[in-house]
Amino acid sequence: MLAAGVEAFAERGYHATTTRDIAARAGVSAGALYVHFRSKEELLHAICRRGHERALALVGEAVAGADGPEARLRAYVRTFTSWHAREHLVARVVQDELDALDPEHFAEVAARRRELEHLLRGIVEDGVAAGAFAVDDVPAVALAVLSLGIDVARWSPRSPGRSPEQVGDLYADLAVRMVRA
């Protein structure tokens, strides 16, 4: 049902999709869908929450396995970017439809986004403190690195030919170039 929601929202947008459309796509009755999600917004919330939790878990694991600011930055960007290339439908729904969430659901998802942002800022700040990176405006540069990874979900389906891992490696290099002293 989540997969059907992702496909429907990605194809037509949240506001143009009905719970009936999603049930039909999932091959279940509207009643069966309703047992799990009382509204279209609840389904969107489940998609956004899972997407963020998954990205956060993968990035956290990758960073924990790397030593030093440059290796940690590479691990972060490679994992974050390749996730956006691989899960481009989920990622696009999450980015495009955030504003359709109820305020409390939006706040919960925004908290996950801040965790991702703080983890990245910490890596960049450590690199600056160690003299390996030279960055004047850490929040702005961290936002740019995240933005670069996020936008992969928009363009990568239109530009096949590179694997998610290849895009991840290339973007890890670009991120290091963006911050290196």
Added chain:
Amino acid sequence: MLAAGVEAFAERGYHATTTRDIAARAGVSAGALYVHFRSKEELLHAICRRGHERALALVGEAVAGADGPEARLRAYVRTFTSWHAREHLVARVVQDELDALDPEHFAEVAARRRELEHLLRGIVEDGVAAGAFAVDDVPAVALAVLSLGIDVARWSPRSPGRSPEQVGDLYADLAVRMVRA
């Protein structure tokens, strides 16, 4: 009418918007709208065409006034990025709803996008030839620089505090770092 279309598409998405919604927003009758645009798709096409023509004209002018690959790259990225921060509603509609265009309109807009891309690739290639830049995969890095500027239209309305010009200058620096030898 174009402005009303941009607002309506940005708020609810193309598929959830009717020509009636747009006419009401513009304060005209559905008949008056129809005189100018025979369909919702024609209005979207006009928005996409104008947006691309405007961005292309501004970037072309900025690059023509700069000397040498680094100055030309800075001029390109500063202009492209600040346009996306300033015209974020138009830019988001253009990016998000491209797939809703008729095939011939899509092809026309795609041609403008290729012009923007080729201009940027040319600058990067000139820099590599001059030894000022070191880039292995010029098309991929040009795409990343464009992607970084485009995604500003998504995040900048949520992160106020920097002017379009400040974001443009910061991104020009980041782009130079991404390619510099």
